[in-house]
Amino acid sequence: MGKSKKNKKTTKQQTNYLPFLTIAVVIIAVAIVVLVPKGGLNETTAKNSNASNSQNNISGGNPATLNENGDVVIKEADITENGSFLEYKSKDGVTVGLLAVRASDGTVRTAFDTCQVCNGSPYAYFNQKGNQIQCQNCGNIYSLDMIEQERGGCNxxxxxxxxxxxxxxxxxxxxxxxxENADIFENWKKF
Known part of the structure; x- marks a missing residue:
């Protein structure tokens, strides 16, 4: 009878480590999710992104054309179903990202090139994939036809x-x- 109690005690001691191991795995998983940004550009990709934007639809940001008042002017004839990603320099030196695209109904849609929910992150900008765009921070995929149609959410x-x-x-x-909107771009694309 003494032997049977000893076996139960040994088994009980071995299973006590399982909760600690589970907690450790969860902590490591959370640390990876928090510390490693989704869709971020690595150093090599960032250096080469401007040269390959037209091939892979990565948001590279061309300088915006300004009129005599400093307003951004976008020629409608230049806008296609391949998004135009533009950058405007604010008076404070903050780069403001813009997006213009022709929707399937032929209208030109415009938006700021940042996710409404993720806009504090450096990775809160969009890349185009076919007829959709994807936030590089949260990974949300959004239809080009929905640009400029709604406010709120991950778009x-x-x-x-x-x-x-x-x-x-x-x-x-x-x-x-x-x-007025430059402040939401203070960390934008600062990797």
Whole structure:
């Protein structure tokens, strides 16, 4: 009878390590998720991204064209179903990302190139994959046709019709709007 109690005690001691092992695995998994950003560019990819943007639809950001008032001017004829990723330099030196794309209905849609939920992260910008874009921070995939159609959630911040001027040939996004929103880009693409 003494032997049987000893076997039970030994088995009990071995299973006591299982909760500690489980906790350790969970802590390591959480640390990996928190410390390793999703979709981030590695150093080699970042150096080569501008040269290969047209081939793989990585948001590289071309300098925006400005008018005499400092407003961004986008030629409607230049916008296709392949998104145009533009960058505007604010008065404080903050780079503001913009996105313009032609939706399947033929209209040009505009938005800030940052995720509404993730915008504090350096990785809160979008890459295009076919007729969708994906946030490089949270991984959310969003239809090009939904750009500028809604606010809130993990999608690009829309630049709505009442916030810009649209003519037959161009779209003008006021510098005041860009300056007002520059603060959400303070960490944008700072890896």
């Amino acid at each position: 690009p911040i829309p630049i709505m019709a009442d916030e810009k001027t649209v003519t037959d040939t161009e779209i003008i996004i006021p510098a005041d709007l860009l300056e």
